[in-house]
Amino acid sequence: MPEYEDKVLHEADGIREYDNPMPGWLMAIFWGSLVFAAGYLIFYALSFGEGTMEAEYRRETERALASVQAYFDANPLVPPSAAALLAGAADPAVLQVGEARFARSCASCHGEKAEGLIGPNLTDDHWLHGGSVDQIFQSIAKGWPAKGMPPWGRALKPEELAAVASYVRSVQGSNPPNARPPEGDPVAPEPISPRS
Ligand code: HEC
Known part of the structure:
Protein backbone atom coordinates (compact mmCIF):
# COMPACT_ATOMS: atom_id res chain seq x y z
CA MET A 1 0.00 0.00 0.00
CA PRO A 2 2.75 2.47 0.75
CA GLU A 3 3.89 2.53 -2.85
CA TYR A 4 0.56 4.14 -3.85
CA GLU A 5 0.55 6.56 -0.96
CA ASP A 6 0.78 9.53 -3.32
CA LYS A 7 -2.24 8.32 -5.34
CA VAL A 8 -4.82 8.40 -2.56
CA LEU A 9 -7.81 10.37 -3.84
CA HIS A 10 -10.08 10.24 -0.85
CA GLU A 11 -9.99 8.91 2.60
CA ALA A 12 -12.93 8.49 4.91
CA ASP A 13 -12.96 6.57 8.16
CA GLY A 14 -9.75 4.81 7.14
CA ILE A 15 -11.19 3.63 3.84
CA ARG A 16 -9.04 4.90 0.99
CA GLU A 17 -9.82 5.38 -2.63
CA TYR A 18 -6.76 5.21 -4.89
CA ASP A 19 -6.23 6.58 -8.34
CA ASN A 20 -4.49 3.52 -9.75
CA PRO A 21 -3.92 3.14 -13.49
CA MET A 22 -6.07 0.61 -15.38
CA PRO A 23 -4.20 -2.59 -16.17
CA GLY A 24 -2.55 -2.45 -19.58
CA TRP A 25 -4.41 -5.46 -20.99
CA LEU A 26 -7.78 -3.93 -20.12
CA MET A 27 -6.81 -0.64 -21.78
CA ALA A 28 -5.63 -2.58 -24.83
CA ILE A 29 -9.04 -4.26 -25.12
CA PHE A 30 -10.78 -0.92 -24.61
CA TRP A 31 -8.84 0.92 -27.32
CA GLY A 32 -8.83 -2.13 -29.54
CA SER A 33 -12.60 -2.39 -29.48
CA LEU A 34 -12.98 1.35 -30.17
CA VAL A 35 -10.77 1.05 -33.25
CA PHE A 36 -12.54 -2.13 -34.32
CA ALA A 37 -15.99 -0.52 -33.88
CA ALA A 38 -14.96 2.49 -35.98
CA GLY A 39 -13.60 0.23 -38.72
CA TYR A 40 -16.68 -1.99 -38.58
CA LEU A 41 -19.01 0.99 -38.78
CA ILE A 42 -17.22 2.44 -41.77
CA PHE A 43 -16.85 -0.87 -43.57
CA TYR A 44 -20.35 -2.29 -43.05
CA ALA A 45 -22.73 0.50 -42.19
CA LEU A 46 -21.47 3.68 -43.79
CA SER A 47 -19.83 2.52 -47.00
CA PHE A 48 -22.32 2.50 -49.82
CA GLY A 49 -20.35 0.24 -52.08
CA GLU A 50 -19.93 -3.50 -52.23
CA GLY A 51 -19.04 -3.80 -48.58
CA THR A 52 -22.52 -3.16 -47.22
CA MET A 53 -24.61 -5.94 -45.75
CA GLU A 54 -27.29 -5.11 -48.28
CA ALA A 55 -24.89 -5.62 -51.19
CA GLU A 56 -23.70 -8.85 -49.65
CA TYR A 57 -27.29 -10.03 -49.24
CA ARG A 58 -28.05 -9.13 -52.84
CA ARG A 59 -24.98 -10.97 -54.10
CA GLU A 60 -25.86 -14.09 -52.15
CA THR A 61 -29.49 -14.01 -53.28
CA GLU A 62 -28.40 -13.65 -56.89
CA ARG A 63 -26.00 -16.54 -56.54
CA ALA A 64 -28.70 -18.75 -54.98
CA LEU A 65 -31.28 -17.84 -57.64
CA ALA A 66 -28.74 -18.51 -60.38
CA SER A 67 -28.02 -21.96 -58.97
CA VAL A 68 -31.76 -22.72 -58.77
CA GLN A 69 -32.17 -21.55 -62.37
CA ALA A 70 -29.20 -23.68 -63.45
CA TYR A 71 -30.82 -26.68 -61.82
CA PHE A 72 -34.12 -25.96 -63.62
CA ASP A 73 -32.30 -25.63 -66.94
CA ALA A 74 -30.43 -28.88 -66.46
CA ASN A 75 -33.48 -30.81 -65.25
CA PRO A 76 -36.55 -29.64 -67.16
CA LEU A 77 -39.79 -30.85 -65.66
CA VAL A 78 -41.40 -33.24 -68.13
CA PRO A 79 -45.16 -33.36 -67.57
CA PRO A 80 -46.62 -36.85 -67.87
CA SER A 81 -49.27 -37.38 -70.54
CA ALA A 82 -52.92 -36.86 -69.63
CA ALA A 83 -53.51 -40.52 -70.47
CA ALA A 84 -50.87 -41.58 -67.93
CA LEU A 85 -52.37 -39.33 -65.24
CA LEU A 86 -55.89 -40.61 -65.92
CA ALA A 87 -54.67 -44.20 -65.89
CA GLY A 88 -52.94 -43.50 -62.56
CA ALA A 89 -56.29 -42.41 -61.11
CA ALA A 90 -57.45 -46.04 -61.55
CA ASP A 91 -54.24 -47.67 -60.32
CA PRO A 92 -54.32 -48.53 -56.58
CA ALA A 93 -50.51 -48.53 -56.33
CA VAL A 94 -50.31 -45.01 -57.79
CA LEU A 95 -53.22 -43.78 -55.68
CA GLN A 96 -51.55 -45.08 -52.53
CA VAL A 97 -48.45 -42.99 -53.26
CA GLY A 98 -50.62 -40.00 -54.21
CA GLU A 99 -52.81 -40.24 -51.14
CA ALA A 100 -49.82 -40.52 -48.78
CA ARG A 101 -48.20 -37.49 -50.39
CA PHE A 102 -51.46 -35.56 -50.30
CA ALA A 103 -51.85 -36.25 -46.58
CA ARG A 104 -48.32 -35.02 -45.95
CA SER A 105 -48.04 -31.98 -48.19
CA CYS A 106 -51.50 -30.86 -49.23
CA ALA A 107 -54.04 -31.72 -46.53
CA SER A 108 -52.89 -28.84 -44.33
CA CYS A 109 -54.32 -26.39 -46.86
CA HIS A 110 -56.81 -28.41 -48.90
CA GLY A 111 -58.25 -30.53 -46.09
CA GLU A 112 -57.73 -34.20 -45.30
CA LYS A 113 -60.31 -35.28 -47.85
CA ALA A 114 -59.41 -32.48 -50.30
CA GLU A 115 -62.65 -30.79 -49.20
CA GLY A 116 -60.95 -27.39 -49.07
CA LEU A 117 -59.62 -25.39 -46.13
CA ILE A 118 -57.36 -22.42 -46.88
CA GLY A 119 -57.04 -23.75 -50.40
CA PRO A 120 -60.00 -24.57 -52.62
CA ASN A 121 -62.07 -27.74 -52.57
CA LEU A 122 -60.45 -30.17 -55.02
CA THR A 123 -63.33 -32.66 -55.08
CA ASP A 124 -65.96 -30.51 -56.77
CA ASP A 125 -66.24 -29.81 -60.47
CA HIS A 126 -65.28 -26.13 -60.16
CA TRP A 127 -61.75 -25.01 -60.90
CA LEU A 128 -59.96 -21.69 -60.65
CA HIS A 129 -57.12 -22.71 -62.94
CA GLY A 130 -58.63 -25.39 -65.15
CA GLY A 131 -59.82 -28.88 -64.28
CA SER A 132 -58.17 -31.06 -66.91
CA VAL A 133 -55.54 -33.41 -65.47
CA ASP A 134 -52.92 -31.49 -67.44
CA GLN A 135 -53.99 -28.25 -65.84
CA ILE A 136 -54.25 -29.84 -62.39
CA PHE A 137 -50.72 -31.20 -62.84
CA GLN A 138 -49.48 -27.73 -63.83
CA PRO A 158 -41.58 -36.76 -60.56
CA GLU A 159 -43.48 -39.97 -59.81
CA GLU A 160 -44.95 -38.46 -56.62
CA LEU A 161 -45.97 -35.37 -58.52
CA ALA A 162 -47.78 -37.47 -61.12
CA ALA A 163 -49.29 -39.70 -58.41
CA VAL A 164 -50.68 -36.75 -56.46
CA ALA A 165 -52.24 -35.32 -59.64
CA SER A 166 -53.84 -38.71 -60.34
CA TYR A 167 -55.02 -38.80 -56.75
CA VAL A 168 -56.62 -35.36 -57.06
CA ARG A 169 -58.42 -36.57 -60.18
CA SER A 170 -59.57 -39.70 -58.32
CA VAL A 171 -61.28 -37.74 -55.51
CA GLN A 172 -63.43 -35.81 -58.01
CA GLY A 173 -67.09 -36.08 -57.05
CA SER A 174 -66.32 -37.75 -53.69
CA ASN A 175 -68.54 -35.23 -51.86
CA PRO A 176 -66.63 -35.09 -48.55
CA PRO A 177 -68.34 -33.52 -45.51
CA ASN A 178 -67.70 -29.84 -44.64
CA ALA A 179 -66.71 -29.08 -48.22
CA ARG A 180 -65.75 -25.56 -49.14
CA PRO A 181 -68.18 -24.00 -51.58
CA PRO A 182 -67.24 -24.25 -55.26
CA GLU A 183 -64.87 -21.63 -56.63
CA GLY A 184 -64.09 -20.87 -60.25
CA ASP A 185 -65.65 -22.31 -63.36
CA PRO A 186 -67.40 -25.65 -63.79
CA VAL A 187 -65.40 -28.22 -65.75
CA ALA A 188 -66.67 -31.72 -66.58
CA PRO A 189 -64.15 -34.25 -65.21
CA GLU A 190 -62.21 -36.24 -67.80
CA PRO A 191 -63.03 -39.94 -67.85
CA ILE A 192 -60.61 -42.12 -65.88
CA SER A 193 -59.32 -44.75 -68.27
CA PRO A 194 -57.43 -47.69 -66.80
CA ARG A 195 -54.26 -48.67 -68.64
CA SER A 196 -55.16 -51.28 -71.22
C1 HEC B 1 -49.92 -23.45 -48.14
C2 HEC B 1 -51.21 -23.93 -48.54
C3 HEC B 1 -51.28 -24.92 -49.67
C4 HEC B 1 -50.64 -26.13 -49.79
C5 HEC B 1 -49.68 -26.77 -48.82
C6 HEC B 1 -51.12 -26.71 -51.02
N1 HEC B 1 -51.99 -25.86 -51.63
FE1 HEC B 1 -52.92 -26.19 -53.41
N2 HEC B 1 -53.73 -24.33 -53.32
C7 HEC B 1 -53.64 -23.46 -52.26
C8 HEC B 1 -54.37 -22.26 -52.56
C9 HEC B 1 -54.54 -21.07 -51.62
C10 HEC B 1 -54.90 -22.42 -53.84
C11 HEC B 1 -55.77 -21.44 -54.62
C12 HEC B 1 -54.91 -20.54 -55.47
C13 HEC B 1 -55.73 -19.45 -56.14
O1 HEC B 1 -56.62 -18.91 -55.48
O2 HEC B 1 -55.43 -19.16 -57.29
C14 HEC B 1 -54.48 -23.74 -54.29
C15 HEC B 1 -54.81 -24.28 -55.53
C16 HEC B 1 -54.57 -25.58 -55.89
C17 HEC B 1 -55.02 -26.19 -57.13
C18 HEC B 1 -55.81 -25.49 -58.21
C19 HEC B 1 -57.24 -25.50 -57.83
C20 HEC B 1 -58.15 -24.85 -58.85
O3 HEC B 1 -59.29 -24.59 -58.47
O4 HEC B 1 -57.72 -24.63 -59.97
C21 HEC B 1 -54.64 -27.49 -57.09
C22 HEC B 1 -54.90 -28.57 -58.15
C23 HEC B 1 -53.92 -27.69 -55.85
N3 HEC B 1 -53.89 -26.50 -55.15
C24 HEC B 1 -53.38 -28.88 -55.45
C25 HEC B 1 -52.51 -29.01 -54.37
C26 HEC B 1 -51.76 -30.21 -54.07
C27 HEC B 1 -51.88 -31.52 -54.84
C28 HEC B 1 -50.98 -29.93 -53.00
C29 HEC B 1 -49.96 -30.82 -52.33
C30 HEC B 1 -48.88 -31.34 -53.16
C31 HEC B 1 -51.27 -28.56 -52.59
N4 HEC B 1 -52.19 -28.04 -53.45
C32 HEC B 1 -50.72 -27.94 -51.50
C33 HEC B 1 -52.94 -23.67 -51.09
C34 HEC B 1 -52.12 -24.75 -50.84
Whole structure:
Protein backbone atom coordinates (compact mmCIF):
# COMPACT_ATOMS: atom_id res chain seq x y z
CA MET A 1 0.00 0.00 0.00
CA PRO A 2 2.75 2.47 0.75
CA GLU A 3 3.89 2.53 -2.85
CA TYR A 4 0.56 4.14 -3.85
CA GLU A 5 0.55 6.56 -0.96
CA ASP A 6 0.78 9.53 -3.32
CA LYS A 7 -2.24 8.32 -5.34
CA VAL A 8 -4.82 8.40 -2.56
CA LEU A 9 -7.81 10.37 -3.84
CA HIS A 10 -10.08 10.24 -0.85
CA GLU A 11 -9.99 8.91 2.60
CA ALA A 12 -12.93 8.49 4.91
CA ASP A 13 -12.96 6.57 8.16
CA GLY A 14 -9.75 4.81 7.14
CA ILE A 15 -11.19 3.63 3.84
CA ARG A 16 -9.04 4.90 0.99
CA GLU A 17 -9.82 5.38 -2.63
CA TYR A 18 -6.76 5.21 -4.89
CA ASP A 19 -6.23 6.58 -8.34
CA ASN A 20 -4.49 3.52 -9.75
CA PRO A 21 -3.92 3.14 -13.49
CA MET A 22 -6.07 0.61 -15.38
CA PRO A 23 -4.20 -2.59 -16.17
CA GLY A 24 -2.55 -2.45 -19.58
CA TRP A 25 -4.41 -5.46 -20.99
CA LEU A 26 -7.78 -3.93 -20.12
CA MET A 27 -6.81 -0.64 -21.78
CA ALA A 28 -5.63 -2.58 -24.83
CA ILE A 29 -9.04 -4.26 -25.12
CA PHE A 30 -10.78 -0.92 -24.61
CA TRP A 31 -8.84 0.92 -27.32
CA GLY A 32 -8.83 -2.13 -29.54
CA SER A 33 -12.60 -2.39 -29.48
CA LEU A 34 -12.98 1.35 -30.17
CA VAL A 35 -10.77 1.05 -33.25
CA PHE A 36 -12.54 -2.13 -34.32
CA ALA A 37 -15.99 -0.52 -33.88
CA ALA A 38 -14.96 2.49 -35.98
CA GLY A 39 -13.60 0.23 -38.72
CA TYR A 40 -16.68 -1.99 -38.58
CA LEU A 41 -19.01 0.99 -38.78
CA ILE A 42 -17.22 2.44 -41.77
CA PHE A 43 -16.85 -0.87 -43.57
CA TYR A 44 -20.35 -2.29 -43.05
CA ALA A 45 -22.73 0.50 -42.19
CA LEU A 46 -21.47 3.68 -43.79
CA SER A 47 -19.83 2.52 -47.00
CA PHE A 48 -22.32 2.50 -49.82
CA GLY A 49 -20.35 0.24 -52.08
CA GLU A 50 -19.93 -3.50 -52.23
CA GLY A 51 -19.04 -3.80 -48.58
CA THR A 52 -22.52 -3.16 -47.22
CA MET A 53 -24.61 -5.94 -45.75
CA GLU A 54 -27.29 -5.11 -48.28
CA ALA A 55 -24.89 -5.62 -51.19
CA GLU A 56 -23.70 -8.85 -49.65
CA TYR A 57 -27.29 -10.03 -49.24
CA ARG A 58 -28.05 -9.13 -52.84
CA ARG A 59 -24.98 -10.97 -54.10
CA GLU A 60 -25.86 -14.09 -52.15
CA THR A 61 -29.49 -14.01 -53.28
CA GLU A 62 -28.40 -13.65 -56.89
CA ARG A 63 -26.00 -16.54 -56.54
CA ALA A 64 -28.70 -18.75 -54.98
CA LEU A 65 -31.28 -17.84 -57.64
CA ALA A 66 -28.74 -18.51 -60.38
CA SER A 67 -28.02 -21.96 -58.97
CA VAL A 68 -31.76 -22.72 -58.77
CA GLN A 69 -32.17 -21.55 -62.37
CA ALA A 70 -29.20 -23.68 -63.45
CA TYR A 71 -30.82 -26.68 -61.82
CA PHE A 72 -34.12 -25.96 -63.62
CA ASP A 73 -32.30 -25.63 -66.94
CA ALA A 74 -30.43 -28.88 -66.46
CA ASN A 75 -33.48 -30.81 -65.25
CA PRO A 76 -36.55 -29.64 -67.16
CA LEU A 77 -39.79 -30.85 -65.66
CA VAL A 78 -41.40 -33.24 -68.13
CA PRO A 79 -45.16 -33.36 -67.57
CA PRO A 80 -46.62 -36.85 -67.87
CA SER A 81 -49.27 -37.38 -70.54
CA ALA A 82 -52.92 -36.86 -69.63
CA ALA A 83 -53.51 -40.52 -70.47
CA ALA A 84 -50.87 -41.58 -67.93
CA LEU A 85 -52.37 -39.33 -65.24
CA LEU A 86 -55.89 -40.61 -65.92
CA ALA A 87 -54.67 -44.20 -65.89
CA GLY A 88 -52.94 -43.50 -62.56
CA ALA A 89 -56.29 -42.41 -61.11
CA ALA A 90 -57.45 -46.04 -61.55
CA ASP A 91 -54.24 -47.67 -60.32
CA PRO A 92 -54.32 -48.53 -56.58
CA ALA A 93 -50.51 -48.53 -56.33
CA VAL A 94 -50.31 -45.01 -57.79
CA LEU A 95 -53.22 -43.78 -55.68
CA GLN A 96 -51.55 -45.08 -52.53
CA VAL A 97 -48.45 -42.99 -53.26
CA GLY A 98 -50.62 -40.00 -54.21
CA GLU A 99 -52.81 -40.24 -51.14
CA ALA A 100 -49.82 -40.52 -48.78
CA ARG A 101 -48.20 -37.49 -50.39
CA PHE A 102 -51.46 -35.56 -50.30
CA ALA A 103 -51.85 -36.25 -46.58
CA ARG A 104 -48.32 -35.02 -45.95
CA SER A 105 -48.04 -31.98 -48.19
CA CYS A 106 -51.50 -30.86 -49.23
CA ALA A 107 -54.04 -31.72 -46.53
CA SER A 108 -52.89 -28.84 -44.33
CA CYS A 109 -54.32 -26.39 -46.86
CA HIS A 110 -56.81 -28.41 -48.90
CA GLY A 111 -58.25 -30.53 -46.09
CA GLU A 112 -57.73 -34.20 -45.30
CA LYS A 113 -60.31 -35.28 -47.85
CA ALA A 114 -59.41 -32.48 -50.30
CA GLU A 115 -62.65 -30.79 -49.20
CA GLY A 116 -60.95 -27.39 -49.07
CA LEU A 117 -59.62 -25.39 -46.13
CA ILE A 118 -57.36 -22.42 -46.88
CA GLY A 119 -57.04 -23.75 -50.40
CA PRO A 120 -60.00 -24.57 -52.62
CA ASN A 121 -62.07 -27.74 -52.57
CA LEU A 122 -60.45 -30.17 -55.02
CA THR A 123 -63.33 -32.66 -55.08
CA ASP A 124 -65.96 -30.51 -56.77
CA ASP A 125 -66.24 -29.81 -60.47
CA HIS A 126 -65.28 -26.13 -60.16
CA TRP A 127 -61.75 -25.01 -60.90
CA LEU A 128 -59.96 -21.69 -60.65
CA HIS A 129 -57.12 -22.71 -62.94
CA GLY A 130 -58.63 -25.39 -65.15
CA GLY A 131 -59.82 -28.88 -64.28
CA SER A 132 -58.17 -31.06 -66.91
CA VAL A 133 -55.54 -33.41 -65.47
CA ASP A 134 -52.92 -31.49 -67.44
CA GLN A 135 -53.99 -28.25 -65.84
CA ILE A 136 -54.25 -29.84 -62.39
CA PHE A 137 -50.72 -31.20 -62.84
CA GLN A 138 -49.48 -27.73 -63.83
CA SER A 139 -51.23 -26.12 -60.85
CA ILE A 140 -49.45 -28.56 -58.56
CA ALA A 141 -46.06 -28.41 -60.27
CA LYS A 142 -45.82 -24.64 -60.75
CA GLY A 143 -48.17 -23.54 -57.98
CA TRP A 144 -49.88 -20.19 -57.80
CA PRO A 145 -47.37 -18.59 -55.44
CA ALA A 146 -49.01 -15.17 -55.46
CA LYS A 147 -52.27 -16.79 -54.29
CA GLY A 148 -50.75 -19.00 -51.62
CA MET A 149 -50.39 -22.26 -53.57
CA PRO A 150 -46.74 -23.33 -53.37
CA PRO A 151 -45.00 -24.88 -56.39
CA TRP A 152 -44.27 -28.58 -55.90
CA GLY A 153 -42.41 -29.30 -59.12
CA ARG A 154 -39.04 -29.29 -57.39
CA ALA A 155 -40.04 -30.47 -53.94
CA LEU A 156 -41.56 -33.78 -55.02
CA LYS A 157 -40.11 -36.61 -57.04
CA PRO A 158 -41.58 -36.76 -60.56
CA GLU A 159 -43.48 -39.97 -59.81
CA GLU A 160 -44.95 -38.46 -56.62
CA LEU A 161 -45.97 -35.37 -58.52
CA ALA A 162 -47.78 -37.47 -61.12
CA ALA A 163 -49.29 -39.70 -58.41
CA VAL A 164 -50.68 -36.75 -56.46
CA ALA A 165 -52.24 -35.32 -59.64
CA SER A 166 -53.84 -38.71 -60.34
CA TYR A 167 -55.02 -38.80 -56.75
CA VAL A 168 -56.62 -35.36 -57.06
CA ARG A 169 -58.42 -36.57 -60.18
CA SER A 170 -59.57 -39.70 -58.32
CA VAL A 171 -61.28 -37.74 -55.51
CA GLN A 172 -63.43 -35.81 -58.01
CA GLY A 173 -67.09 -36.08 -57.05
CA SER A 174 -66.32 -37.75 -53.69
CA ASN A 175 -68.54 -35.23 -51.86
CA PRO A 176 -66.63 -35.09 -48.55
CA PRO A 177 -68.34 -33.52 -45.51
CA ASN A 178 -67.70 -29.84 -44.64
CA ALA A 179 -66.71 -29.08 -48.22
CA ARG A 180 -65.75 -25.56 -49.14
CA PRO A 181 -68.18 -24.00 -51.58
CA PRO A 182 -67.24 -24.25 -55.26
CA GLU A 183 -64.87 -21.63 -56.63
CA GLY A 184 -64.09 -20.87 -60.25
CA ASP A 185 -65.65 -22.31 -63.36
CA PRO A 186 -67.40 -25.65 -63.79
CA VAL A 187 -65.40 -28.22 -65.75
CA ALA A 188 -66.67 -31.72 -66.58
CA PRO A 189 -64.15 -34.25 -65.21
CA GLU A 190 -62.21 -36.24 -67.80
CA PRO A 191 -63.03 -39.94 -67.85
CA ILE A 192 -60.61 -42.12 -65.88
CA SER A 193 -59.32 -44.75 -68.27
CA PRO A 194 -57.43 -47.69 -66.80
CA ARG A 195 -54.26 -48.67 -68.64
CA SER A 196 -55.16 -51.28 -71.22
C1 HEC B 1 -49.92 -23.45 -48.14
C2 HEC B 1 -51.21 -23.93 -48.54
C3 HEC B 1 -51.28 -24.92 -49.67
C4 HEC B 1 -50.64 -26.13 -49.79
C5 HEC B 1 -49.68 -26.77 -48.82
C6 HEC B 1 -51.12 -26.71 -51.02
N1 HEC B 1 -51.99 -25.86 -51.63
FE1 HEC B 1 -52.92 -26.19 -53.41
N2 HEC B 1 -53.73 -24.33 -53.32
C7 HEC B 1 -53.64 -23.46 -52.26
C8 HEC B 1 -54.37 -22.26 -52.56
C9 HEC B 1 -54.54 -21.07 -51.62
C10 HEC B 1 -54.90 -22.42 -53.84
C11 HEC B 1 -55.77 -21.44 -54.62
C12 HEC B 1 -54.91 -20.54 -55.47
C13 HEC B 1 -55.73 -19.45 -56.14
O1 HEC B 1 -56.62 -18.91 -55.48
O2 HEC B 1 -55.43 -19.16 -57.29
C14 HEC B 1 -54.48 -23.74 -54.29
C15 HEC B 1 -54.81 -24.28 -55.53
C16 HEC B 1 -54.57 -25.58 -55.89
C17 HEC B 1 -55.02 -26.19 -57.13
C18 HEC B 1 -55.81 -25.49 -58.21
C19 HEC B 1 -57.24 -25.50 -57.83
C20 HEC B 1 -58.15 -24.85 -58.85
O3 HEC B 1 -59.29 -24.59 -58.47
O4 HEC B 1 -57.72 -24.63 -59.97
C21 HEC B 1 -54.64 -27.49 -57.09
C22 HEC B 1 -54.90 -28.57 -58.15
C23 HEC B 1 -53.92 -27.69 -55.85
N3 HEC B 1 -53.89 -26.50 -55.15
C24 HEC B 1 -53.38 -28.88 -55.45
C25 HEC B 1 -52.51 -29.01 -54.37
C26 HEC B 1 -51.76 -30.21 -54.07
C27 HEC B 1 -51.88 -31.52 -54.84
C28 HEC B 1 -50.98 -29.93 -53.00
C29 HEC B 1 -49.96 -30.82 -52.33
C30 HEC B 1 -48.88 -31.34 -53.16
C31 HEC B 1 -51.27 -28.56 -52.59
N4 HEC B 1 -52.19 -28.04 -53.45
C32 HEC B 1 -50.72 -27.94 -51.50
C33 HEC B 1 -52.94 -23.67 -51.09
C34 HEC B 1 -52.12 -24.75 -50.84
